[in-house]
Amino acid sequence: MRHPLRPLFDNAYVVLPAASLMWAGNSIIGKLAIGEVTPMTMTFLRWFFVCAILALFYRREARAALPVLAPRWKWLVAMAGLGYTAFNALLYAAAHHTSGVNLTMLQASIPVFVLAGSVLVLRSRVGLLQGLGTALTLVGVAVVATGGDLERLTGLRFNIGDLYVLIACAFYAGYTLGLRARPPLSGFGLFIGFAAVAMLVSAPLLAWEIAEGAFFWPTARGWAIMAYVTICPSLLSQIFYIRGVELIGPARAGLFINLIPVFGALMALAILGEPFGWDEVLAAALVFGGIAMAEAGKR
Numbered sequence: 001m002r003h004p005l006r007p008l009f010d011n012a013y014v015v016l017p018a019a020s021l022m023w024a025g026n027s028i029i030g031k032l033a034i035g036e037v038t039p040m041t042m043t044f045l046r047w048f049f050v051c052a053i054l055a056l057f058y059r060r061e062a063r064a065a066l067p068v069l070a071p072r073w074k075w076l077v078a079m080a081g082l083g084y085t086a087f088n089a090l091l092y093a094a095a096h097h098t099s100g101v102n103l104t105m106l107q108a109s110i111p112v113f114v115l116a117g118s119v120l121v122l123r124s125r126v127g128l129l130q131g132l133g134t135a136l137t138l139v140g141v142a143v144v145a146t147g148g149d150l151e152r153l154t155g156l157r158f159n160i161g162d163l164y165v166l167i168a169c170a171f172y173a174g175y176t177l178g179l180r181a182r183p184p185l186s187g188f189g190l191f192i193g194f195a196a197v198a199m200l201v202s203a204p205l206l207a208w209e210i211a212e213g214a215f216f217w218p219t220a221r222g223w224a225i226m227a228y229v230t231i232c233p234s235l236l237s238q239i240f241y242i243r244g245v246e247l248i249g250p251a252r253a254g255l256f257i258n259l260i261p262v263f264g265a266l267m268a269l270a271i272l273g274e275p276f277g278w279d280e281v282l283a284a285a286l287v288f289g290g291i292a293m294a295e296a297g298k299r
Contacts, residue, residue, distance in 0.1 A: 012247040015240035016256035022240075024263035026088075026233035027103040028271055029225055030095030037222035039092035040202070040209035042229060043085060045218075047199035049230040054192055062196075065189035072183050076193055077201065083175025084198035084238075089205055090168035097161025100272045104264020106165040110257045113173030114250060121177065136290030176250045179242065187242035194238070258288065 033042060054062060069076055095103060182190060209215050218226060244253045268274040 010247070012244045012253070015247075016244040016253055017259055019237040019240040019244065020256055020259035021263050022232040022237040023107075023257075024104050024260045024267055026229065026237075027091065027095075027107070027260070027264050028100050028267045029229055029233075030092045030103060031100045031268075031272055033092065033222065033225050034096060035219075037218035037225055038209055038215055039096070040089060040205040041215060041218065042092050042226065043089045044199065044202040044206040045226055046088070046229045046234045047084065047195055047202055049226065050195045050234050051199050053230075053235065054195060058188075058192065061189055062192050065185055065192050068183050068185045068189070069193040075178070075181065076197055079175055079178050080194040080197035081201045082171040083178075084194055085201045085205070087168045087172045087175070089202070090164045090171075094161040094164035094168070098159050098165070099274055100268035101265055101274050102159070102162055103165060104268065105261040106162060107169055107260045107264075108258045109166055109169045110173050110176070111255050113170050114176050117173055117177045118250075133290040133293030136286050136293060139286050139290075176245070176253070179245050179250055187246055188239060191239050191242060195234075262288075 030039075030042075033039075037045075091103065185193075206215070241253070244256065247253075
């Protein structure tokens with residue numbers, strides 16, 4: 001008998017917004033985690049606990065995935081290292097230097113990086129409206145990164161936290177494009193391999209944090225944060241995003257990441273009490289106007 005929730009999992013317009021909602025929560029959690037759990041501890045423990053869950057309940061799927069993934073180990077390490085470990089480590093580090101609104105708004109740059117990679121690496125064609133829409137999105141990201149003062153672009157004066165986020169977004173765009181070269185394996189089997197490698201790759205980051213004297217054990221609130229990070233942005237969202245890419249391809253799936261700023265701004269306002277000023281309003285208008293234009297160009 002077919003599972004009653006299966007049609008939802010087969011609908012890209014359900015799984016992709018759900019993934020973006022959970023990722024927006026991941027950015028806000030990065031702010032709440034300050035003083036409760038350290039960035040590299042979060043990065044390592046999230047994948048450690050995910051792997052523990054997978055080992056308990058999905059050993060058969062892991063054994064089936066191993067012979068398929070083993071010959072592609074270099075690709076596997078690059079994908080998990082960029083999309084899972086480096087992205088989250090940079091995001092959690094950025095939370096110590098920038099606002100929750102910026103953490104989420106700047107992630108609108110991911111589709112821009114995806115489109116640029118599609119053109120430069122995959123030789124995809126871009127129409128006029130797609131190009132104009134991407135340019136508008138990029139201007140919106142610049143407004144966020146400069147705090148509304150575009151003159152800061154000429155002096156290359158950015159908040160270091162914002163730069164961390166942009167680098168992280170470039171990494172995740174590479175991961176999104178890399179999914180096109182995935183081996184013949186189910187999305188869940190692929191996720192098992194990514195999670196295991198992400199845990200191994202993040203271990204040196206935790207060791208570095210300990211050596212620097214920045215490590216401390218999570219507080220009670222920190223452990224609650226880890227529970228959310230493990231289940232939602234680590235486990236469910238990644239599976240949903242992989243499924244969305246399967247259904248509509250990386251370029252169109254990447255556009256749904258622009259929902260992260262919307263969800264994140266609302267969460268930052270409601271949970272963190274951060275203001276949403278006119279520069280953020282302008283940036284949001286540019287970002288979503290650009291997305292609408294790009295989608296119209298694709299149709």
